[in-house]
Amino acid sequence: xxxxxxxxxxxxxxxxxxxxxxxxxxxxxxxxxxxxxxxxxxxxxxxxxxxxxxxxxxxxxxxxxxxxxxxxxxxxxxxxxxxxxxxxxxxxxxxxxxxxxxxxxxxxxxxxxxxxxxxxxxxxxxxxxxxxxxxxxxxxxxxxxxxxxxxxxxxxxxxxxxxxxxxxxxxxxxxxxxxxxxxxxxxxxxxxxxxxxxxxxxxxxxxxxxxxxxxxxxxxxxxxxxxxxxxxxxxxxxxxxxxxxxxxxxxxxxxxxxxxxxxxxxxxxxxxxxxxxxxxxxxxxxxxxxxxxxxxxxxxxxxxxxxxxxxxxxxxxxxxxxxxxxxxxxxxxxxxxxxxxxxxxxxxxxxxxxxxxxxxxxxxxxxxxxxxxxxxxxxxxxxxxxxxxxxxxxxxxxxxxxxxxxxxxxxxxxxxxxxxxxxxxxxxxxxxxxxxxxxxxxxxxxxxxxxxxxxxxxxxxxxxxxxxxxxxxxxxxxxxxxxxxxxxxxxxxxxxxxxxxxxxxxxxxxxx
Numbered sequence: 001x002x003x004x005x006x007x008x009x010x011x012x013x014x015x016x017x018x019x020x021x022x023x024x025x026x027x028x029x030x031x032x033x034x035x036x037x038x039x040x041x042x043x044x045x046x047x048x049x050x051x052x053x054x055x056x057x058x059x060x061x062x063x064x065x066x067x068x069x070x071x072x073x074x075x076x077x078x079x080x081x082x083x084x085x086x087x088x089x090x091x092x093x094x095x096x097x098x099x100x101x102x103x104x105x106x107x108x109x110x111x112x113x114x115x116x117x118x119x120x121x122x123x124x125x126x127x128x129x130x131x132x133x134x135x136x137x138x139x140x141x142x143x144x145x146x147x148x149x150x151x152x153x154x155x156x157x158x159x160x161x162x163x164x165x166x167x168x169x170x171x172x173x174x175x176x177x178x179x180x181x182x183x184x185x186x187x188x189x190x191x192x193x194x195x196x197x198x199x200x201x202x203x204x205x206x207x208x209x210x211x212x213x214x215x216x217x218x219x220x221x222x223x224x225x226x227x228x229x230x231x232x233x234x235x236x237x238x239x240x241x242x243x244x245x246x247x248x249x250x251x252x253x254x255x256x257x258x259x260x261x262x263x264x265x266x267x268x269x270x271x272x273x274x275x276x277x278x279x280x281x282x283x284x285x286x287x288x289x290x291x292x293x294x295x296x297x298x299x300x301x302x303x304x305x306x307x308x309x310x311x312x313x314x315x316x317x318x319x320x321x322x323x324x325x326x327x328x329x330x331x332x333x334x335x336x337x338x339x340x341x342x343x344x345x346x347x348x349x350x351x352x353x354x355x356x357x358x359x360x361x362x363x364x365x366x367x368x369x370x371x372x373x374x375x376x377x378x379x380x381x382x383x384x385x386x387x388x389x390x391x392x393x394x395x396x397x398x399x400x401x402x403x404x405x406x407x408x409x410x411x412x413x414x415x416x417x418x419x420x421x422x423x424x425x426x427x428x429x430x431x432x433x434x435x436x437x438x439x440x441x442x443x444x445x446x447x448x449x450x451x452x453x454x455x456x457x458x459x460x461x462x463x464x465x466x467x468x469x470x471x472x473x474x475x476x477x478x479x480x481x482x483x484x485x486x487x488x489x490x491x492x493x494x495x496x497x498x499x500x501x502x503x504x505x506x507x508x509x510x511x512x
Contacts, residue, residue, distance in 0.1 A: 043094035052395045053089040053099055056080065064091035066240065069233050071488040071498070074379075074408060077102075081409045087395070090404065093240055096123050098382075098402040102409025104416060104439035105392050108446075110383060110403050111439065115145065115448040121384040121402045127232050127243075130261060136452065144449075151452055160459055161355045163206045167463040168352045170205070173215045174198040175471050179507055188477045190500035191321040195464075196222055199313035199320070202460060208275045224263035225314065229493040231257045315377040316457045318494040319443075320464050321501050322375035323368050325487070326423050327465075328474035328503050333425060337364045338469040351470060353463045361462055364469075366425040368461050372443040374423055377494045379408040381445050407442055408491070416440045470508070477502030 058064050067073050080088060086103035101107050118140075125138045132138055136147040153159070174194055181189065197215045200222060204210045214222070231253055235242045248254045327334040340363050345351060382404050389397040397403055412420040416437060417427070426432070444451035451457070468474075476485040481499030488498040 039094050043091075043097070046097035046398070046401070047091075049396075049398045050089040050097065050099065050401070052393075053087055054084050055089050055091075056084075058091060063240070064093045064096075066092050066237065068237050069491045071490070074489055074491055077406060077409050078412060081406075081413050085413075085415055086393075087391070092123075095240065095243070096402060098123075098404050099397050100404045100406055100409070101391075102406040102413055104410060104437045107405050107410055107442065108439040109391060110385075110389060110397075110405060111442070111445060111447040111450075113383075113385060113389065113447065116141075117386045118449055119384045119386060121382050123243075123402055124236075124382045127235055130257075131228055131232075131264065148452065155452060155455055157455075160456060163202075163456070164353065164355045164358075164459065164463060166202055166205045167460050168467070170198050170202040170215070171464045171467045173201065175467065177215065178472065178505055182505055182507055187505050188502055189505055190477075190502050191324060192317065192496060192501055195320050196314060196317040198464070199317040199460070203313040204271065206456075208271050209278075210271050210275065212271075220263055221267040224260040224267075227260040228257065228264065229314075231260070233492050312453050312457070314494050316460055318375075318377035318496065319368075319372060319457065319461055322377075322495065323371040323461065323465050324468060324474055324503060325476075325501055326371045326374065327367060327469070328476050330423055331475075333367055333423075334469065334474060337367055337465070340364055341466045341470045344466075345470065351467065353466055357466075358459060358462050361466060362430070363425065364466055365458075365462060366428040368458070368465060369428040369441070370423060370425040373411045373417075373427070373441055374421075375489070375495055376407045376411055376443045378443070378445075379491045379495060380404050380406050383449075405442075405445075407445075410440065410442060473506040473508055475504040475506070477504045 056065060059066065067076060080100070081102050086106050087099060087101045090098040090100045092098070101110065120138050120140055129138055134143060136144060136151055139147060174197070177194070178189065181187075197219060200219070201212060201215050204212050204214070234253060235248060235257075242248045242251065242253065249258070327337065340361060344357055344360055382402055384400055384402050385397070387399050389403070391397060410416065414420055417440070427436075439446060444454035444457075478485055479487070479497075479499045479502050482488070485502070487501065490496045490498045
């Protein structure tokens with residue numbers, strides 16, 4: 001009798017478990033079916049709403065127009081611009097619906113829209129959030145407005161003037177290191193490694209008055225930043241399922257991202273804590289009215305309210321590297337820039353660029369701007385809007401649609417620029433400025449959400465490029481990975497080059 005009761009109990013328990021599993025399966029299937037139906041209806045709605053824009057052929061229904069950030073990816077943008085002239089719609093599976101824009105007339109109304117209706121979308125900026133936090137780059141609404149208002153004084157001319165000495169000092173440290181390497185017979189150097197450390201050195205000194213000595217010692221921080229950039233691009237392009245956090249953080253790549261993120265945040269936290277300690281000591285000896293609103297004070301105030309990494313040195317490094325690369329490829333422009341700098345320095349005791357000199361480097365500035373056009377550090381910016389946006393040709397972008405403003409496409413649009421793939425600094429001759437279309441040149445974006453640090457970046461660019469040409473002659477180097485001087489562009493978070501950007505350096509015996 002006991003055995004019979006036991007068997008009956010087991011049968012009933014298994015039957016109950018089966019019932020629970022059955023009910024759970026039905027529920028799960030129902031949820032998936034409803035989610036899929038909603039996804040398909042949403043996709044159909046966007047397809048209809050965006051029918052006013054031309055649609056390139058998709059790879060597949062699931063992947064849509066999903067592509068890769070490679071040299072071939074940039075060439076595909078060239079094809080899009082040639083074919084569609086100003087814009088097209090773009091789908092990443094049934095999940096994301098975009099409009100790509102690459103003509104000034106279409107770009108302008110979007111970038112110049114009021115900040116109150118402009119939102120940083122989730123496709124691009126959501127993946128940056130763990131790294132950059134709720135920073136001025138990512139935040140929206142009142143949070144963004146407050147941060148932007150607090151940061152603006154940090155880039156006032158009176159503050160920027162004091163950092164010219166820092167740019168000179170950091171550039172000299174890099175150049176001294178180059179001279180030592182050349183003396184050892186290492187004349188073929190990869191630019192991004194050296195220049196990224198130099199711009200990081202400058203930024204830490206300017207933003208935190210912190211001397212990291214990162215140019216003379218290996219930097220775990222810089223390596224972690226490069227790894228984070230690679231992982232963000234990989235997450236965006238290689239597996240669409242990784243777009244969802246609850247999946248991504250369980251993957252090997254997600255764990256790698258967190259490890260690199262810890263390195264970056266630990267470095268930033270250490271720097272901030274040291275500066276807070278020094279600032280508190282200063283407050284003990286000075287009254288509040290005596291403490292000037294320096295870059296350090298402003299940055300630390302923001303960091304207290306939103307602890308995030310400081311970004312920016314990598315975009316400036318990219319701009320410097322590509323400018324040096326373009327001048328290495330065009331010897332006559334390089335010599336003209338060098339002569340301009342030598343004329344400026346004539347009769348001086350030292351080799352330092354001063355604030356007043358920046359406006360006296362017109363041709364060097366033209367060469368920098370043409371490099372920013374041809375090799376923009378940032379290839380695109382994305383926005384979405386809380387209301388419908390009307391564009392030329394009776395086209396309307398529905399509220400909530402992601403707008404991808406292609407800086408690369410606009411800068412290489414043959415309907416805007418003659419021979420857009422050629423390096424021609426004369427495009428930026430001040431006498432030609434009136435003929436240049438508004439928003440044809442947007443390396444720092446435009447409008448209320450443009451790059452707040454563009455004056456800082458342009459000042460550093462002019463100082464570093466001028467001093468580099470004064471001290472070195474540049475020619476194209478050999479990429480050991482490719483075995484040639486050929487360069488394949490690599491559009492990541494900033495524009496880099498596959499296997500690095502290599503230049504051959506020859507020190508010049510310029511008068512001191």
